[in-house]
Amino acid sequence: MPELPEAETLARQLQKTLAGRTVLHVKILRDSVLKSGRAETFEKFLSGRKIEKAARRGKFIVLFFENGCKVWVHLGMTGQLMWDRGVDESHVHAIFEFADGGKLVYRDIRRFGGLVIEKNGEGLTEGIKKLGAEPLEISAEALKSGFGKRKGRIKNLLMNQRILAGLGNIYADESLFRAGIDPRKRPYRLTPEKWAALHRAIRQVLNESIEAGGSSIDDYRHLDGKRGEFQKRHRVYGRAGKPCRSCGAVIRRIVLSGRSTFFCPKCQF
């Protein structure tokens, strides 16, 4: 599932490929992927416009245009951005055609993702406006205070984009494993040592994954169609029934708020 490292990987690749290129046309093949704006809006405001840069915010990829417009891309679960790959045309919802002939294809099989166009600061969805802190920038103190006195389980709170923007199921589980924290734990019960460990673990896991080009479990691909490599280094996610890589205990799978949750019953407490 595309989370922060996957969005970051794509944003970096898009920066290299798209910065300085000019959009010729924007073809929206399925209007329902537009979370703000309409097909005509995309064409009107973006055609003939140069892309200045590509960046990431939370799990979103943001394209900055010279006229101040921004396009926010959320990949949902199965979203893909491909450069010049016309091979698989199924589930293609939008195509950005460039003046020099290249094209950026947006695919999303399950359609949980979407596109947002921001112009003059307008058009942002509530989800974007209320995005929480960046996990790689937040201080240890702010991480702790960000959870305040919330009563939820730490795993679910880590995935709350309004608190921390960018962690999903995979990296929440992987971070908690490295911090030695039981995903069912309530935040107010964490010791100072565990908070420090969690802050460290989040940075470590995200940075390692970015270095590996993200995790390709099912559909996530790089701009050129290649797979990420970090899934090979997951220590708990998707490893139910297998031995813990640290202690050998059997990794457990439970369901928290309807989401699969993987942890080591011995290393995490």
Next chain:
DNA sequence: GAAGGCCTGGAA
């Protein structure tokens, strides 16, 4: 704070 719905493809 928890649960349902969206959506599709692949596995059971």
Next chain:
DNA sequence: TTCCAGGCCTTC
């Protein structure tokens, strides 16, 4: 044929 994956929004 049914179930499951889950990000995010809506509803309870």
